[in-house]
Amino acid sequence: MAFPPPQHPFQGYGYCASYFVENHDDDDGLFVRAAAERERSRGVARLRQKALAEELSRTTAEEYQEDVLDHMERMEAETMPDLQSIEIQTEIQWFMRPYLLDFLLEAHHAFQLLPETLHLAVNLLDRYCSRRVVYKRHYQLVGCAALLISAKYGDRKERVPTIRELKSMCCSLYDDDMFTQMEWHVLQTLNWIVGHPTVTGFLQLALTEVAFDPELEHMSWYITEHALYHKEFISVRPSVMARSALALARCILARPQSRYTDWSARYDSQVVLNLSNYLNQPSQALLRKYASPHLSSVSSTIEMFLQQQDMLAQRVIHNPAPELTSMEVEPSTPVNAYLTPQTPQKGGYPSIPHGVLTPPITPDKDFCGPTGYGINQGLLPRIGHCVPTPPSSAEHAHAMHYAGPHYIQQPQFVQ
Known part of the structure; x- marks a missing residue:
């Protein structure tokens, strides 16, 4: 007997269009x-x-904006270093400053910190040196502590350098606790007043008046960082430095100057002239930093500008303009001289050279010689090469006291 084939259990219910069924x-x-x-x-x-x-x-x-600008100008006056107090330092000399600035500049560039972090670090360094006597073996340590404080204050957290990284950059010359103690001592000396309106903050306010120009901004950064190397600009306020550097950058790049009604038009002409005089004495670390394309290669632009100025000066010297002779005119006697207006006659005009001469460079006792630092490079190695500060000849017998790994374990501070 044959049985019928079994039916599907859901055969009688028809087609099910539920979400379990794929819709092709x-x-x-x-x-x-x-x-x-x-x-x-x-x-x-x-x-x-x-x-x-x-x-x-x-x-x-x-x-x-006006209220913010007034507050920044008031704060900058309260947080300026004292140049005369730095002058009376017994061990710190001005020829050591470029070497420390090279080290801080390279560290700042290596950690990719913000531009205002470098200016704040130098401000903290100068303010500390205005209030405390600093030994030259601790000069680099104070600079590292200032850079660490400024990075913690205004930079991004993931880019703040660690003590281990700073110690490695100093070639393990200082112990970990020395960085911590120096950081605390700097803050205590400055009464925990870290905030300082930097020159980059004023530059941002000045650049908002015009269209965005990255090359002009990078050129202004270069000039302001170059000014950090020279003591003549320590007492210049950041607001004045920002406007003066921006005016010089516009002159170099052939940009039109700002209108007389703008805030950036109130620059100091003497500061602009001093900045232009120091353009031919750049730091090699600064040149390498601003030779990068993402910083518009402004160091190469300045080098070309200085070459053009030299060629123009040589052309004026070798080819002076001929003197202008006065034109002789026979005066005609009028019928009635009292009824005719008379103009006083002048003599010949002096000779006017074609072009503008480059301002002369006034030599300084601290920046002379072929390197611009006024010292023998063979006797003083750079700070960035594992030597914090150069030893003098009188301390040659005690050089191993701070040059070896058994360096003093605790910093000595003078109240």
């Missing part, structure tokens, strides 16, 4: 299209919120 006719599906539409709506909303926030921020900045 529409690959995207209704839910996929709905999710894509929601994501697009969220993106449009985020863009609108960002544009609204930028507009509100711009409006608020323009409204409170």
